Amino acid sequence: MLNTSQNRLSTGQLRQIKEFAKEMADTGINFFVYDTDLNLILNFSGEKFISDYESSAGCAKQVLDSQTGAIQELEAGSQFLACCLIVDGTTAAIIVIDCGPGSQTVSFVKQTLHIFVRSFQNDVKNSQQIELISSELAQTYEELMLLYKMSTNMKVSQSDLNFLQLACDSLMDIVRVEGIAIFLEKKNEDARKLVLSAGTGLISIDHKNDNMGEVLFERMLDVLASGSDALIDSEINGVFKYEWHGRIRNIIAVPLSSSNKVIGMMIATNLLDRSDFDTNDIRLFNAVATECAIFIGNQNHFRDLKELLIGSLKALVNSIDAKDQYTRGHSDRVAIISKWIAELYAKTKKISQEDIQKIYLSGLLHDIGKIGVSELVLKKPGKLTEEEYEEMKNHPAIGAGILSEIQQMTDILPGILHHHERFDGKGYPKGLAENNIPLMGRIVMIADSFDAMTSERTYRKALGVEDAIKEIEVNLGKQFDPIIGQIFVRSDIDKLWEILQTGQNRDQYGENSIDYGTAAIGALLD
Amino acid sequence: MLNTSQNRLSTGQLRQIKEFAKEMADTGINFFVYDTDLNLILNFSGEKFISDYESSAGCAKQVLDSQTGAIQELEAGSQFLACCLIVDGTTAAIIVIDCGPGSQTVSFVKQTLHIFVRSFQNDVKNSQQIELISSELAQTYEELMLLYKMSTNMKVSQSDLNFLQLACDSLMDIVRVEGIAIFLEKKNEDARKLVLSAGTGLISIDHKNDNMGEVLFERMLDVLASGSDALIDSEINGVFKYEWHGRIRNIIAVPLSSSNKVIGMMIATNLLDRSDFDTNDIRLFNAVATECAIFIGNQNHFRDLKELLIGSLKALVNSIDAKDQYTRGHSDRVAIISKWIAELYAKTKKISQEDIQKIYLSGLLHDIGKIGVSELVLKKPGKLTEEEYEEMKNHPAIGAGILSEIQQMTDILPGILHHHERFDGKGYPKGLAENNIPLMGRIVMIADSFDAMTSERTYRKALGVEDAIKEIEVNLGKQFDPIIGQIFVRSDIDKLWEILQTGQNRDQYGENSIDYGTAAIGALLD
Incomplete structure (x- = not known):
């Protein structure tokens, strides 16, 4: 009896009609519901008389053709009432009631049907409105969650x-x-x-x-x-x-x-x-x-500020390096070599990108204390006297002292204070040995020495790269940390040399040489 | 006939009942609606017979006492149908229908009333649901707007x-x-x-x-x-x-x-x-x-970075100042005096807080070029030779040169390059005169001179504050901008002196002396 393939009524709507049909049939009428293809989909009989199905279907066709929700009284051997149930502006089903021949109750049935249809349409409207607002609510809620998620990700430290x-x-x-x-x-x-x-x-x-x-x-x-x-x-x-x-x-x-x-x-x-x-x-x-x-x-605001800072630091160390024509560019190169060593070392030990960035910065600032060493000593051609050498040996402590005033520089102080400690304990300022020397100090020591050896000095010509590497090998375990030194001397020194000569490594530093330094500054902030 | 003071029906609900009552009356019955105080609030007569109002009210009272939504058939000289209309779980109104004595249509009327009541309750439920979701929607939308407004205000440049x-x-x-x-x-x-x-x-x-x-x-x-x-x-x-x-x-x-x-x-x-x-x-x-x-x-992240930068800059200028015991703290003081003058000047001319912050920074960095002047010249006791003086005169250009590498420093370069220009055009490096000298240069010139005069030098004792002020007055229009100079000499120099001696001005710099500098860094970013 039920054929839902064609009808566009919801289960709830069908249930509503069924309930009404049953109650009406109890009053003695016969109740028919057709879908829009005029298939009979519901049929309740009051069992007082038998309806002519063809007449019933004929009534359904007649009101379907008229396409109005109004109740029509039709006479076809029996007294019929029929109307369309409208959903979304079009007919979804047709109700036909056979009141029987010569019925006295047609006006009552009509009245009741009228109230049902009005209630049904009202219900359809309400359901649609609920559905609409609910879907709007769901969408607004989704948008709310989206914007909220975005805003909780607005930390500047996020990429x-x-x-x-x-x-x-x-x-x-x-x-x-x-x-x-x-x-x-x-x-x-x-x-x-x-x-x-x-x-x-x-x-x-x-x-x-x-x-x-x-x-x-x-x-x-x-x-x-x-x-x-x-x-x-x-x-x-x-x-x-x-x-x-x-x-x-x-x-x-x-x-x-x-x-x-x-x-x-x-x-x-x-x-x-x-x-x-x-x-x-x-x-x-x-x-x-x-x-x-x-x-x-x-x-962008944040990056500008970091650029300003790395720019200022580079300007500072360049000015210090520039006081002596033989150390021009030295700090920049030591930073690059320190980073090079730290990245190789990171392949064997667990050190983070932030640690590497801090090592780079301590390489950059390792000689900052030279600002407190007199030029006579700094620029002296030839060997220093005992006294002059003692003054020169102050520069790591002076540098660490200058930067210790700045709370955010704390993490890079070890590289500055200890970049002249020797692995055998014969270095300065503290005479620390082996692993008592902070990692930063051991790395910057190698980087500083390699750049010094391969640069010309007042008292000697520059060593070739190979000779410098040999010199480091000979001093592993004496001046240099043997493990880190080994890693360095076995690395692709030609590639490093190219980076040092061209001033930048496009593969690694991105678009310009200031980029790595700018990123590195971020490591100083927690 | 209508008394809405007691009833809890909405206008829409009342309209619905009224419509139904009219239609039902058209079938020949008499229709009554009571509020919960048993006042008659609606009354439609089918005009076929006259109802006994007391019996009708009695029926109303009877169903009200029973507090159910079920339709009750009551016999009181006439055939009555009565039921409560329930809203929010309690009775909102009572419907009483008088079908007349010995009516044949009671069962039809009852059926119709039943359908109406069901539809009415359904409608109440739907309306409540729509109201609930709508208010949820409104609230969610308000929340959405709130979070969105907040997120669009998350610029770090906002206070x-x-x-x-x-x-x-x-x-x-x-x-x-x-x-x-x-x-x-x-x-x-x-x-x-x-x-x-x-x-x-x-x-x-x-x-x-x-x-x-x-x-x-x-x-x-x-x-x-x-x-x-x-x-x-x-x-x-x-x-x-x-x-x-x-x-x-x-x-x-x-x-x-x-x-x-x-x-x-x-x-x-x-x-x-x-x-x-x-x-x-x-x-x-x-x-x-x-x-x-x-x-x-x-x-906080941003402030940390600005603190790091101002800390680095101060460490740098302090190291330079420290090379000569007679200039210790000079740059810091010149920054404070420059800010002092700029703030006074801002009361007469339109210059912004950002301009004042830039003037402070150019005061702080004005002597940065001394890093490129040899110590022999910088620290020489007594008068410089012509040649030495020429070297000394390079420091504004060297300083501007160092900082010109840093794009964000552009705005403060004039104060560094031109802090030795004299108002009469006899200064260096450009020999600019009067208003051709950038404002920053004219201000830092006064600040620099005042601090130099009131500090001890190798070749002379420090001048007293009053003597220094007199010296500036004498040189208005010659060495110094007469308008800005006047403003300075007429200001509360005792107060300024106190700030310079204690190192900070709690009124103005907030909790600690680094705060103003940190804020000033912000002026270098757009």
């Missing part, structure tokens, strides 16, 4: 790319699109360039080959200038506003802007469950993009 | 106190409480201290007098340690868990925590529209408090 990727991934969880991507403007010496910085899914714009990112960015800026909050384009009305290649069905682009400065854009292409982006999407994408922009603004 | 105040104010807009406050832990040399850092409304805990903040903080930490997300206490069950003074009716405290470190707490007291804080409040307060903690974490 840029992780944050942007989190933004794309999280948004993808909420909005069903093929792909989401973030492009950032990078300043170059000569021009600005748009760089794809994070993305999820399939981004249907070809930035690499046809520079589509730049084109899209310009289009978005135009749209923003005209007062809109986003560029939205689709073929929903048959034509795109802009020309896109074939893969694009619809697209949204919003700015990453902070303090009214546009620093990039977030885009999404090809909705999977809807035909066009709407105002909700504009609001959500803008909110996430703004959080990204704020985060990047903070990161 | 701490503004952000925390925004958090309190915004939360107060959503949650109806008497007051909200944020306490932060401040590290002191010897101990940790809880400081009231932002607040809105009336906070009912007396932190100043009875240290209630600390007590509350400890209680909150205990509760967190036991796995809860918040401390909540109220007398909702008659007794508080903790002892509070009389003003507290209920209280919530959540931690400001970032990376599992609790750095403070957010509290709210005395809900105005509810009796106790609930899980929604816990979630919302925790979300806002977490955003505050992240923001403060970023700020």
Whole structure:
């Protein structure tokens, strides 16, 4: 009797109709429900008389054709009442009641049916409203969680790319699109360039080959200038506003802007469950993009400050090195060699990237105490007297003293104070031996010596690289830590030499030589 | 006929009943609706017979006493049907239908009334659900907007106190409480201290007098340690868990925590529209408090870095000053005097706080170029030869050269390059005159000279303050800018002298002398 394949009634609605039909049948009428293909889907008999099914179906057809929710009285050998049940503006089912021939109760039945239909329609409306608000609630809640998750990840110590990727991934969880991507403007010496910085899914714009990112960015800026909050384009009305290649069905682009400065854009292409982006999407994408922009603004601010600091420190050590033409560039090179050794050592022992960065910085600042040594001693050609040598030997302690005033420098002091300790205990200032010498000191000792040997001095020519390496090998266990020294002499010294000569290692330092130092500064902060 | 004072029906519900009553009356019955005080609030007559109002009211009383929604058939000279309409679990109105004496249609009327009552109750339930979800939606949306507003204010360049105040104010807009406050832990040399850092409304805990903040903080930490997300206490069950003074009716405290470190707490007291804080409040307060903690974490990170930088710069200039016992502390003092002059000048001309901070920094770094001047010249007792003097005159250009490598230092270079230009054009290195000399240069020139005159030199005793001031007065328009010089000589030099001697000005620099410098570093970043 039940055929649900065609009807569009919910289980709850069907249950409601069934309940009503039973109660009505109890009053003695026969009750029929048809789907829109005029299949009988419910049938309750009052068992007072037998209905003519054909007449009943005929009534159903008649009201279905009229497509109104009003109750119609029909005479077909018996007194029929019939009406459509409307769901979402179209008929979902047809009720036919056979009151029997010459019935006295038609007006009552009609009245009751009328009340039921009104109640039913009201219920449909309410359910739809509940469904709508519930789905809005769910979506708002999802957005709330998304923005909250983003904001708890806005620590400046977090990496840029992780944050942007989190933004794309999280948004993808909420909005069903093929792909989401973030492009950032990078300043170059000569021009600005748009760089794809994070993305999820399939981004249907070809930035690499046809520079589509730049084109899209310009289009978005135009749209923003005209007062809109986003560029939205689709073929929903048959034509795109802009020309896109074939893969694009619809697209949204919003700015990453902070303090009214546009620093990039977030885009999404090809909705999977809807035909066009709407105002909700504009609001959500803008909110996430703004959080990204704020985060990047903070990161840039922070990076600027770190650059300023590493720049100041380099300027300082360069000025000290420059006092003696023979040590020009020495501190920078010792920093690079110290880092080189620390990275090799990290392959055998557990030391962190932060430790390596601190070793780099202690290499950079190891001779800072020379600012307190008189020039007569520093620049003296030839051998120092006993007294002059004693003054020279003060520089590690002076350097550590200067930096000990700065709380954040605490971790790199060992490399500065102990870079003249010898492994056999015959060094200065403390005469520490073997593993009593802090690791930083043992590493900077080797780096400092290698650079000194391979540089020209007033009293001798520079040693060749091979001779310097031999000299270190001979002194393993005496001047130098034998394990770390071995690691160094067995490393790819030619590669190191190239880095020292060109001043930078593009593989490792990224775009410019200040980058590693800038990152290293971060290690001084907890 | 209508008396709404007692009934708890909504306008919509009343309209629904009225509509039904009219339709039913059209079938020939008489329809009555009573409120719960048994006042007749609706009355529709089918005009077929006249009802006995007392019998009708009696039926109403009878079903009201029974308190069920079931339809009762009552015989009181006429055939009555009566039932209660239940809203929120209690009777809101009573329907009484008089079918007339010996009516044949009672069972139909009863059936129709039954369907109406079911539909009515269903509607009440639906409306309540819609209302509930709608209010949840509104609240979630408000929370979304709040968290979003907070996150767009998470720029590190924003001040701490503004952000925390925004958090309190915004939360107060959503949650109806008497007051909200944020306490932060401040590290002191010897101990940790809880400081009231932002607040809105009336906070009912007396932190100043009875240290209630600390007590509350400890209680909150205990509760967190036991796995809860918040401390909540109220007398909702008659007794508080903790002892509070009389003003507290209920209280919530959540931690400001970032990376599992609790750095403070957010509290709210005395809900105005509810009796106790609930899980929604816990979630919302925790979300806002977490955003505050992240923001403060970023700020601290940023401040640490600025401190590190100003510390490094001060260590550098101190080392340079220390090479000559007669210039010890000179750069620090010139920075303070330059700031002093700039602040006085700011009262007459429009220069910003950032400009003053840059002038302070250029005062601090003005002699940095002396690192490139030989010690023989720097420390020479007595008059310099022509050649030595020429070398000495290089230091402004050397200093500017060193710092010009650092992009963020650009703005302070004029103070370094031009601090030896004379107003009459007879200075160096450029021989600029009058307003062609950058303002920074003119200010640092006065500050530098005043400190030099009041300090002992190898070749002369220190001048007294009054003599130095006279010397500057005599040279207004010659060595010094006459307007800025006038402003300086007329200022409260005794006060300045006190600042220079004690090394700090508690009124202006806040808690310690590094604070102003740390803030000043911020001016170098855009």
